Amino acid sequence: MTNLERAMNLLHYKPVDRLPAVHFNYWPELLVEWAEQGKIPAELAQGCHDGSAKEIELDKLIGWDFNWNHVVGTNNGLYPTFEPKVLEELPDGSRRVQNHNGLIEKIKPGITSIPSEDDYLLKDRETFETLYRPKMQFAPERVSQEYFQHFNEHRPWDVPVGFHVGSVLGSVRDIVSVVGMSYLLYDEDEDLFADIVDTFADMQYECVKAVLETGAKFDFAHYWEDICFKNGPLLSPEVFDELCGKHYKKRNDLLHQYGIDIISLDCDGVVEKLIPTWLDNGVNVLFPIEVGVWGDQFEAARKKYGERVLGIGGMDKTALRKDKAAVDVEIERMKRLASMGGFIPCPDHRLMPGTKFELVQYYAEEIKKIKI
Numbered sequence: 001m002t003n004l005e006r007a008m009n010l011l012h013y014k015p016v017d018r019l020p021a022v023h024f025n026y027w028p029e030l031l032v033e034w035a036e037q038g039k040i041p042a043e044l045a046q047g048c049h050d051g052s053a054k055e056i057e058l059d060k061l062i063g064w065d066f067n068w069n070h071v072v073g074t075n076n077g078l079y080p081t082f083e084p085k086v087l088e089e090l091p092d093g094s095r096r097v098q099n100h101n102g103l104i105e106k107i108k109p110g111i112t113s114i115p116s117e118d119d120y121l122l123k124d125r126e127t128f129e130t131l132y133r134p135k136m137q138f139a140p141e142r143v144s145q146e147y148f149q150h151f152n153e154h155r156p157w158d159v160p161v162g163f164h165v166g167s168v169l170g171s172v173r174d175i176v177s178v179v180g181m182s183y184l185l186y187d188e189d190e191d192l193f194a195d196i197v198d199t200f201a202d203m204q205y206e207c208v209k210a211v212l213e214t215g216a217k218f219d220f221a222h223y224w225e226d227i228c229f230k231n232g233p234l235l236s237p238e239v240f241d242e243l244c245g246k247h248y249k250k251r252n253d254l255l256h257q258y259g260i261d262i263i264s265l266d267c268d269g270v271v272e273k274l275i276p277t278w279l280d281n282g283v284n285v286l287f288p289i290e291v292g293v294w295g296d297q298f299e300a301a302r303k304k305y306g307e308r309v310l311g312i313g314g315m316d317k318t319a320l321r322k323d324k325a326a327v328d329v330e331i332e333r334m335k336r337l338a339s340m341g342g343f344i345p346c347p348d349h350r351l352m353p354g355t356k357f358e359l360v361q362y363y364a365e366e367i368k369k370i371k372i
Contacts, residue, residue, distance in 0.1 A: 002158040003065045004219060010372065011262050011285065011310050013341045018371050019334075020065040021364040022312065022346040024288050025050055029112060029353045031058075039357040062357075063364035066159040068264070068287065068312050068346060071222045072151075073164030074207040075142040077101075077171060078135040101175045102131070120177040125192050132175070136199045138206035151216035163211065163218035163260070165251055166204035168244045170225035170267075172197055178234060185235060194243060201247035208251055212258045220262035221255050223283065228269030230292060237273040245277045252282025264312060268349070270294055275301055279308055288313035290348045298337060310342040315363075317347035321354045324362060331366050338372055 001009075006020045031045035040061060048054040051070040059066065081100035088096040093109040096118055105115035122132055155161050173181050176196070184193040227234050252263055264285030265278060271286065278284075289298050289311050298311040315334055319326040334345035345367060351360065 004158055004160050006065075007160045007344060008219060008262070010338075010344050011342060013307065016372055018369070019338055019345060019367050021063060021367045022066060022068050022344055023059075023064050023364075024069055024313070024346055024348075024350055025055065025067055026351045026355075027112075027353055030351055030355055033353055034357050037357070063361055063368075065364075065368070068160070068344070069162075069222070069266075070159065071162035071164040073166070074144075074211060076166045076204045076207045078132070078175065079137075079139065079142060080135065103175065103177055117177045117179060120175075120180045122176050122180060122196070123183075123188075125189065128192060128196060132196070133199060136196075136203050138203045138210075140210070142207055143210040145210075145214060148211050148214040148216040151214070155217075160219040162220045162222040162264070163208075163216075163255075165208050165221045165223060165255070167224050168201055168204075168247045168251075169197065169227050169240070172200055173227060173234070181235065185239060197243050197247070201244075201251075205247070205251055205254070209254060212254065218260060220264055220285070221252075221260050222287075223263070223265040225265060225267040226269075228267055228271050228274065230269055230294065232270045232272070233274055237277070240274060241277040245281050248278065248281035248283060256282070262310070264310075270297070272297060272301065275305065275309065279305060284308060285310040285312055287311070288346060288348045291316040292348075296333070296337075298343060299340075302340060302342075307342055311337075312344045313346045313348050314343070315345050315347045317349060317351055317355070320347065320351060320356060320359045320363060322359075324359065327359055327363050327366075331363065331370075334367065335370050338370065341372075 001017050003020045006016045009016045026048070031040065031048055034040045035042045035045040040058065044054050044058050048058060050067055055067060078101060082098065082102045084100055085098050086095050087098055087104065090096070095107050096104055097107055098104050102121040103117060104119035106118040107115045122128060176184060184190065233240060255263060262285060263283050264287045265283045266287050268290055286298065286301065286309065291314065296314060298314045301309045314337060315330050319330045337343050338345060
C-alpha cells in the first residue's frame with residue numbers, strides 16, 4: 001500500500017497493512033542541534049519547512065513516511081499586510097515592533113518562542129472600516145490560478161496532500177490579540193467583533209471556492225486555529241459556536257461538494273469544549289492532540305462522541321527526549337488507540353530541542369511494525 005492509501009484507509013475505518021510513521025516537523029533549533037551533533041547534514045538544518053524538499057530528504061534519513069502538515073493554500077490573511085516596523089528600542093535590548101497584522105509585540109533578545117503581545121491597532125469601528133476591512137476583501141490575486149490549474153500534474157500521489165482552508169477565529173485573534181478579542185467580546189463592541197469574524201471568513205470562503213474551481217485535487221482539508229490553552233478555550237464555547245459554527249459549515253459544505261470528507265483542524269491546548277462545534281459543522285479530525293500536563297484527549301473524545309471524531313497526533317513527544325523505555329510506553333499507547341480505528345499516531349507537536357535523533361529513528365521504525 002502507499003502511504004496515501006494507508007492514511008485514507010485508517011481515517012475511513014478500513015484495513016491497512018501497517019501504520020504509517022507520521023510526524024509534524026521540528027523546531028528549527030532542534031535541527032541545528034542535530035547538525036552540530038553530526039546526526040544530519042548541515043544543509044538540512046535550514047529551510048526545512050513543511051512539505052519542502054529538505055524535509056522530505058530528512059524524512060528518508062530518519063524513517064518517517066510523511067508529515068501530515070503537507071498542505072498548500074492561498075493568500076488568505078490581511079492583504080496587503082501592514083509594513084512591519086520597530087516602534088521603540090528598550091533599555092534591556094527588547095524592541096516593541098508592529099508586525100504585519102498591526103499587532104504590537106515585545107520581542108526580547110535571545111528568545112525564540114512566540115513574542116508577547118503588547119498592544120494592538122484594531123480597537124474600534126473606525127479603525128476597522130478604514131484600516132482593516134479593505135485588507136479583508138477577496139481579490140483574484142490572492143489565488144495563484146496558474147499554480148492550482150497545474151497542481152495535479154506535480155503533486156505527489158503516494159502521500160496525503162492537504163488544502164489549507166484558513167482559520168475562522170485563530171487568524172482574527174492574531175490580528176486583534178487575545179486581550180483585544182476579550183475586550184471586544186465582553187466589554188466594548190461584540191457586534192464589531194462579529195463583523196470582523198464574518199468579513200474575514202467570507203473572504204476565506206471565496207479563496208477556497210476559487211481554488212476548488214480550478215480542478216486541483218486534495219486528499220484532505222485543513223484548518224489552523226490555536227484558540228485554546230492549558231485550561232481550555234480562550235472564549236466561551238457558546239460564543240464560539242455562535243460566531244464560528246456557521247462559517248465552518250459553509251466552508252465544509254463546499255469541500256464536501258468537491259469530494260473532500262477528511263477535514264482536520266490544528267488547535268493546541270485543551271480543546272474538549274470546542275469539539276461539538278467542529279463536529280457538528282463538518283470538521284472531523286483533531287490534530288495534533290496535545291498531551292501536555294492534562295493527558296490523552298483523543299480517547300475521552302472518542303468515548304463521548306463516537307466514531308465520527310477522528311484523530312492524528314496524541315503521542316507525547318517529550319518521551320523522545322528521554323529513553324527507549326519511555327518511547328516504548330508511548331508506542332504501546334499509540335497501538336491501543338490506533339486499534340480503535342480512525343486514528344493515526346503522530347508526535348503531539350513539532351519536535352523540540354533536546355529530542356534525541358536515535359529515539360526518533362527508533363520510534364518511526366517501531367510504529368511501522370504495527371499492523372491494524
